[in-house]
Amino acid sequence: MFYRESGDFKTSYAADQQTFPIRFDRWAIGLVCAFAFLVMPFLINDYWEKSVLLPFLVWAMAALGLNILTGYCGQVSLGTGGFMAVGAYASYKLTTSFPELNLFIVILLSGGVTATVGILFGLPSLRIKGFYLAVATLAAQFFLVWLFNKVPWFYNYSASGMITAPERTMLGIAISGPNSPPWATYLFCLVIVVFFAVIAKNLTRGRIGRSWMAIRDMDIAAEIIGVAPLKAKLSAFAISSFYIGVSGAMFFMVYLGAAEPTEAFGIDKSFLVLFMIIIGGLGSIFGSFVGAAFMTLMPVLFKNIMVGGLGWPTDLVSHIIFMLIGGLIMFFLIVEPHGLAQLWRVTKEKLRLWPFPH
Amino acid sequence: MKLTKLTAVAVAATMALGTVTASADLVFPSLSYRTGPYAPNGIPFADGYADYFTLLNERDGGIGGVPIRMIECETGYNTEKGVECYESTKGEGSLVYQPLSTGITYQLIPKATADGIPVHSMGYGRTSAANGAVFSNIFNYPGTYWDAASIIVKHVSDLESGDLNGKKIALVYHNSAYGKEPIRTLEELSKKHGFELSLLAVDHPGQEQKSQWLQIRRERPDYVLMWGWGVMNQVAIQEAANIRYPMDQFIGIWWSASENDVIPAGDGANGYKAVTFHGVGADFGVYDDLKKHVVDTGKTAGDGSNLGTVLYNRGMYAAMLASEAAATAQKIHGVGDITPQQMRDGMEALKVDQARMTELGLKDFGPEINVSCANHGGPGLGAIQQWDASSSSWSLITDFVEADRDVVDALIAEDSAAFAAENNITPRDCG
Numbered sequence: 001m002f003y004r005e006s007g008d009f010k011t012s013y014a015a016d017q018q019t020f021p022i023r024f025d026r027w028a029i030g031l032v033c034a035f036a037f038l039v040m041p042f043l044i045n046d047y048w049e050k051s052v053l054l055p056f057l058v059w060a061m062a063a064l065g066l067n068i069l070t071g072y073c074g075q076v077s078l079g080t081g082g083f084m085a086v087g088a089y090a091s092y093k094l095t096t097s098f099p100e101l102n103l104f105i106v107i108l109l110s111g112g113v114t115a116t117v118g119i120l121f122g123l124p125s126l127r128i129k130g131f132y133l134a135v136a137t138l139a140a141q142f143f144l145v146w147l148f149n150k151v152p153w154f155y156n157y158s159a160s161g162m163i164t165a166p167e168r169t170m171l172g173i174a175i176s177g178p179n180s181p182p183w184a185t186y187l188f189c190l191v192i193v194v195f196f197a198v199i200a201k202n203l204t205r206g207r208i209g210r211s212w213m214a215i216r217d218m219d220i221a222a223e224i225i226g227v228a229p230l231k232a233k234l235s236a237f238a239i240s241s242f243y244i245g246v247s248g249a250m251f252f253m254v255y256l257g258a259a260e261p262t263e264a265f266g267i268d269k270s271f272l273v274l275f276m277i278i279i280g281g282l283g284s285i286f287g288s289f290v291g292a293a294f295m296t297l298m299p300v301l302f303k304n305i306m307v308g309g310l311g312w313p314t315d316l317v318s319h320i321i322f323m324l325i326g327g328l329i330m331f332f333l334i335v336e337p338h339g340l341a342q343l344w345r346v347t348k349e350k351l352r353l354w355p356f357p358h
Numbered sequence: 359m360k361l362t363k364l365t366a367v368a369v370a371a372t373m374a375l376g377t378v379t380a381s382a383d384l385v386f387p388s389l390s391y392r393t394g395p396y397a398p399n400g401i402p403f404a405d406g407y408a409d410y411f412t413l414l415n416e417r418d419g420g421i422g423g424v425p426i427r428m429i430e431c432e433t434g435y436n437t438e439k440g441v442e443c444y445e446s447t448k449g450e451g452s453l454v455y456q457p458l459s460t461g462i463t464y465q466l467i468p469k470a471t472a473d474g475i476p477v478h479s480m481g482y483g484r485t486s487a488a489n490g491a492v493f494s495n496i497f498n499y500p501g502t503y504w505d506a507a508s509i510i511v512k513h514v515s516d517l518e519s520g521d522l523n524g525k526k527i528a529l530v531y532h533n534s535a536y537g538k539e540p541i542r543t544l545e546e547l548s549k550k551h552g553f554e555l556s557l558l559a560v561d562h563p564g565q566e567q568k569s570q571w572l573q574i575r576r577e578r579p580d581y582v583l584m585w586g587w588g589v590m591n592q593v594a595i596q597e598a599a600n601i602r603y604p605m606d607q608f609i610g611i612w613w614s615a616s617e618n619d620v621i622p623a624g625d626g627a628n629g630y631k632a633v634t635f636h637g638v639g640a641d642f643g644v645y646d647d648l649k650k651h652v653v654d655t656g657k658t659a660g661d662g663s664n665l666g667t668v669l670y671n672r673g674m675y676a677a678m679l680a681s682e683a684a685a686t687a688q689k690i691h692g693v694g695d696i697t698p699q700q701m702r703d704g705m706e707a708l709k710v711d712q713a714r715m716t717e718l719g720l721k722d723f724g725p726e727i728n729v730s731c732a733n734h735g736g737p738g739l740g741a742i743q744q745w746d747a748s749s750s751s752w753s754l755i756t757d758f759v760e761a762d763r764d765v766v767d768a769l770i771a772e773d774s775a776a777f778a779a780e781n782n783i784t785p786r787d788c789g
Contacts, residue, residue, distance in 0.1 A: 047449065051442040149533060149559070159542045159773055160484070160535035162464050166780060177781075178472035256441065258464045260535050262562050263437060300442065307431075308446075314432035315392030315401075322393075 003351040019201055036190055041183035049182035054255040055296045057189040058247050063276040063288035064193075064200050065243025070274070071282035072204055073236035074216030075125050079137035081269035082144035083241050085261050086114045087248025089154050092163045095176075095253070096156060103168045103175050103253065107192065110249035111242040117144075118241020125233050129219075141270055148261040165257045176253045185254045192250065196243060201285045203239070212236050213283070244273075279329060281341025290340045298325055382695045383427040384420065384684055386411060386677075387447040389440060389457040395563035396435040396588035398618040399669055401660060403458055404430070406673025408659030409652050413644075414681055416651040421684045424694040435588070437461045444469065453701040454478050454680055460536035463496075468781070471495045476702040478683075480676050481506075481612055481635055485539060486773035488735025490706065491785040493774065497705050499679075499736025500727050501635045503611065504769060505761035507540040507583075509633050509740040510609050511547045512759060514581050523552040528579040530570060530586065530594055533559040537585045540611070542773075544583075546765050564590025571597040584610040591619035599626025606631060606744070615752070616668040620745045628747035631755075633740045636675050636724040638752040640666030643719030644674070668752060671723075678718060679727070683708045706731055725758050731788035738766070 008023045010016040020026045044053065062080060069075050090110035094101060121140040125133050148154050155163050167177030174180040175188050203209050211232040214222035223229055252259045259265070272295060280291020299321050306317040336343045350357070390404035391397055411426045420426050429450060431443035440462035444455065455470060455477045457463055463483035470477045471494065478497045479487065485504045487496035515522050529544060531537030541557060548555040556579065558570040564586060571594075574582060582603065586594055591614045598608050606629040610619075615632030648665065652658055664670040687696045687704025696704070710727040725739040739758040746753060778785055 047445040050445045055438070158776075159486075159539065160460070160464070161538045162461075162535040164464070164468070164780070167782075178468035256437065256465060257468060259437075260461060260464075262533055263461055266562065303432075304446075314390065314430045315397075318393045318432045318434065 003348070003354075005352065019198075019205070033194065036194075037187070041187055044182045044186055046182055049186055050255070051300055052297060053186050054189060054250075056293055057186075057193045058251045058255050059273070059276060059296050060289050060292035061189075061193050061196065061247035061250065062244050062273045063280065063292045064197060064285065065240045065247060066273045067277045067280075067282065067284070067288045068200060068204070068212070068243065069236050069240035071277055071284065071287075072209060072216060073212035073233065073240075075122075075233060075236060076130065076134040077137040077240070078134050078267070078270045078274065079121060079140035079144070080244055080273040081265040081267060082141040083114050083118060083244040084248030084251060084269060085144050085148055085265035086117050086241075087111060087245030088252035088259055088265065089148055089163065089261075090114065090245065091249035091253050092156075092165070093154065095166065095168060099166070099168075103170055103188070104192075106168075107246055107249045107253065111246040114245020114248065115238040115242040118237045118244075119234050122234050122237025122241075125237065126230060138267075138270075141267055145261045145265055148265075160260075162258055162260050163252070165253045168253070177257065180254075189250050189254055192246065196246065197285060197289075200243070204285065208232075208235060216283075275329065277339075279332060279339055281339030284339070284341035286344065287339050287341030290344070294328075294340065295325075298328070383425045384696070385447075385451045385453060386426060386428045386680060387443070387450075387452045387455060388428055388430045389433050389443050389455065389459075389462065390430055391433050391435045391458070393432060394434040394436075394588075395565075398592075399588055399613070399616060400435065400458065402616065402618075402664035402667050402669035403673035403676075405658065405660035405664050406670035406675075407456070407677045408673075409648060409657075409665075409670075410674045410677035411681070412652050412657050412659070413648055416655070416657065417647060421681050422688040422694050424688075426681075433457065433459065433462060435459050435461075437465050441465055441469075448473060448475060451698070453684060453696065453698050454705070456480065456676055456680070458482070460484075460539065461534060464535055467493070467496055473698075474702070475698040476705055478676070478680065478705065480672075480679070482536065485735075486770045486777060488733065488738075488770050489774035489785075490729075490731050490734040491774075491788050492778045492783055493734060494786060495702055497729065497734045499708075499729055499734060500724060501738045501740055501761075502735050502766070502770075503539040503585075504543040504766045505735070505738035506611050506633045506740055507543040508547060508762040508766055509742075509759060510583055510611075511544070511551065511553075512762065513609070513631075513633075513742050513756065515551065518580075525553040525581070526556065526577065526579040527553050527581045527583060528556045528558055528574055528577065530558045530560060530567075530574075530582060530584045532564060532586050532590055533561045536587065540583075540585055543766065543769060546769060547762070550762075550765065560586070560590055560594070563588060565593055567593050567597050571601055571603075574598075574603065575601045580607065582608045584608070584614045586610065586614045586619075591616075592622045595620055595623045595627050595630060598630075599623045605629035609633065609742070612672075612740070615743060615745075617750070617752075618667075618669075620747070621750065625747045627745055630745045631742055632745075634668070634743045634754070635740050635758075636671060637720075637722060638668060638671070638743055638754060642723060643716075643721065645719075647719060675720075675724065678720065679708070679710070682710055682714075682718075705729060706734075731786065735770070738763070 003024050066080050069077050087110045090113040091106050094106045124136040155161050165176045167174050173184045211227045214227045215232045276291035276295045279294050281287025302321045306312045388407050391400035411428045415426050429447050433440040433443050440457055460482050463479040466477050476495045481501050483498050485502040487493040487498050488502050544555050560567050584594055608630055610632035612634045620627040620630055683705040686707050687700045690703055691700045708729040725737045727736055738761045741754045741758045742756045743752045744755045
């Protein structure tokens with residue numbers, strides 16, 4: 001009744017091919033974006049910025065990247081943490097070598113550097129598949145973290161091997177460093193994430209995205225109908241690594257401000273992002289966001305309810321959260337093996353028929 | 359948009375719960391870790407920290423008549439959770455942060471400085487924060503990693519009757535900011551004394567050290583130093599015992615020297631040494647009060663099994679120094695309910711002499727502390743403690759000795775100058 005297509009006529013090819021064909025969807029997304037851009041900056045405080053919104057945006061970006069590679073192109077990767085480290089260290093080296101460079105450009109260039117590294121580590125995907133490829137990308141994860149620990153050039157020879165984001169401003173407002181206002185860092189990340197989410201959505205609807213999906217569904221058949229596996233797989237690795245690199249750069253420059261490779265970009269980060277896209281939904285842009293929200297916001301929410309609200313001991317709570325999140329993951333995957341995005345898709349179908357299901 | 363709504367509700371609930379109004383009390387956040395691979399070390403420290411504040415509340419009604427409110431937040435030794443803890447507690451008027459993690463300390467150095475809240479990284483964190491002219495809000499008294507490294511080398515040199523030329527020293531370290539911290543000092547010292555330094559990194563969490571100890575077995579260094587934390591300590595001491603490395607030539611940092619680290623290795627750990635900046639055991643007057651006001655009334659933070667252990671003592675010591683600093687701040691500013699900025703002034707003017715220590719029931723527990731604007735690193739004294747497996751106890755085998763100030767101070771000046779240049783900080787004039 002509220003969610004319907006009747007009366008939503010398309011009179012041109014452009015209208016028929018638009019990103020969101022249902023008017024209600026367009027309205028809903030428009031409202032969410034308007035709220036995120038116009039209202040949220042006025043409500044935000046330090047806690048919201050550092051504990052809720054920035055982690056969500058950063059991880060959503062990483063999940064988008066991995067979803068392109070794993071969800072759309074079918075190449076399993078366990079190197080996400082390592083690629084995020086490449087993005088972070090690239091942004092650190094760039095911004096300390098060229099302090100006057102605009103932070104937007106620094107972050108995009110870091111994405112570019114990561115894309116190059118991603119292509120390099122994507123080369124084995126032309127020969128190996130599935131679990132074997134996962135192991136090859138696992139090697140990337142360990143190699144990259146080892147590299148950033150081992151070579152002092154990457155951390156500018158600091159005594160502890162720690163990298164610290166210097167203050168960088170844009171239009172006179174600090175974006176990185178301790179003096180940055182919460183709304184500025186939030187808007188900075190939001191602009192990047194929304195922009196690249198739209199790009200990703202359109203990439204996956206276009207020729208290149210269809211070639212990824214063809215490779216994912218059956219690579220030999222795809223090859224026969226004329227999809228070049230080399231181009232499809234390597235472009236997926238490049239674009240996915242670009243996204244992950246940008247997310248790593250934001251993670252370090254804007255969100256944390258200091259990082260060391262072993263802890264910030266360890267193997268657990270690779271698994272975290274993989275879980276996000278599995279929970280959210282493989283091969284879904286919306287799923288990347290939902291998965292990132294689930295994995296980053298749930299623990300914070302539970303912690304606030306149990307410690308802040310109920311006053312339980314902190315160690316007990318952290319154990320309960322561990323079990324609760326694990327239980328929820330199992331519950332959602334049993335109820336809907338294709339992730340939360342599929343749950344939403346099913347709901348959407350039901351809503352379109354409601355209140356007169358055939 | 360069902361799920362988005364769900365998230366929105368969740369987020370709204372977080373916000374409602376995240377803001378609690380502050381009242382007239384002294385807030386001491388405890389960024390503890392009672393879970394994860396570092397919990398064996400995190401729990402006793404957190405218990406000691408909490409119990410001492412409970413004692414002050416029960417016995418004295420707080421500090422200067424103002425009650426203490428301690429907020430505990432679980433970090434799991436994880437920097438992102440540490441940041442979340444910092445952001446969620448700073449609005450409550452938190453007076454000082456003691457994250458017990460070098461990684462989290464590095465995160466908090468710029469943030470806390472911008473927010474005007476002091477950080478006390480007691481014997482950890484960024485060593486060059488000892489230079490108060492550059493790091494106005496960061497304190498690491500009573501000693502730093504570089505002091506510790508130099509004190510260990512001094513002890514080793516004493517054992518070798520002053521000549522370390524051509525000796526081999528290996529450092530087994532946690533491959534993180536924490537573990538890498540002493541390397542620069544040890545390199546300087548190796549140049550000065552002519553010993554050969556080899557570095558062996560152990561990755562988080564440190565359960566896998568076979569290859570490192572194989573290398574030690576092959577190279578047979580004369581001494582092995584360790585910068586470890588959490589399960590890494592136990593594993594290293596067990597591995598050392600397995601290859602029959604002479605334990606009295608195996609010397610740890612003060613964070614690699616708790617009962618939890620040596621007991622699993624049994625008799626094999628006998629003779630293991632470590633540097634420390636405070637006394638050991640439960641033979642102090644304060645324990646009578648703790649027993650009376652906290653243990654017997656059932657108000658202990660943990661299960662009460664950690665009293666008198668090394669890390670419990672250290673947690674208690676951290677709380678004691680914090681409360682003394684708060685009392686100093688109250689005196690300076692003449693108010694009871696102090697702000698974080700006033701707390702900072704109190705920390706910078708902190709003086710704890712032996713008379714005061716005796717009054718607090720901690721006679722001869724540690725060296726005198728005298729913080730100043732220029733020196734946030736404290737006296738930098740350390741003693742060597744040794745483990746006796748048969749009686750399951752630590753004992754101090756040396757007096758508190760001074761670090762090699764020539765080497766350490768030069769490095770602190772160099773590193774803090776680099777930090778100041780990188781972050782456009784003009785060092786304060788400390789007169």
